[in-house]
Amino acid sequence: QAPRGLSAEEKRVKLLEIFHETKDFFQVGRILSDGPKMKGIVSQSVKEVLQSLVDDGLVQMDKIGSSNFFWSFPSQRGAIMQNRLAAVKETRKTLAAQVAELRAAVEAERAARPESEGRTEQLERLAGLKKEGARLAAELAAYGACDPVKVEEKKRAVVLAKEAAARWTGEEVALRSFLRCG
Structure with a gap:
């Protein structure tokens, strides 16, 4: 073999x-x-x-x-590993500090917003209103062509088109009259 x-x-x-x-x-x-x-x-x-x-x-x-x-050199790999280890330890220390900071912020927010019956009701009402808003937005999207904003844009476009047609018609009449006389 x-x-x-x-x-x-x-x-x-x-x-x-x-x-x-x-x-x-x-x-x-x-x-x-x-x-x-x-x-x-x-x-x-x-x-x-x-x-x-x-x-x-x-x-x-x-x-x-x-x-x-x-x-x-053989010692070089050890030095590289020591440097990596030190960098990882420093990153870990930084991340641990960030976690502690975030936990403290969460606790501060909880303390600022104590649970109460009124707050719970308000949160439930807010959630219901958000659902209703999403439902109405979906219904408005379903009517797409009847959207008031789109209808208003189309009305403006029609007015502009009429004005442009009138202007070109007037210019065409003037041009024909000029050509007959000339």
């Missing part, structure tokens, strides 16, 4: 091991030659795997002159 190829994640781990074991700086050419020799990574996929490691921040890259240099 032929040996199976490495998965993408296995290639990433093996390429990262090259950096961590050697603790050295590499150029692309050296990585392309060392990847297959040291870890059995197919040379055609080394560039792609290297780019994915750079994109994820596990390998650093810097351009010096016309050359790109790559490196990654």
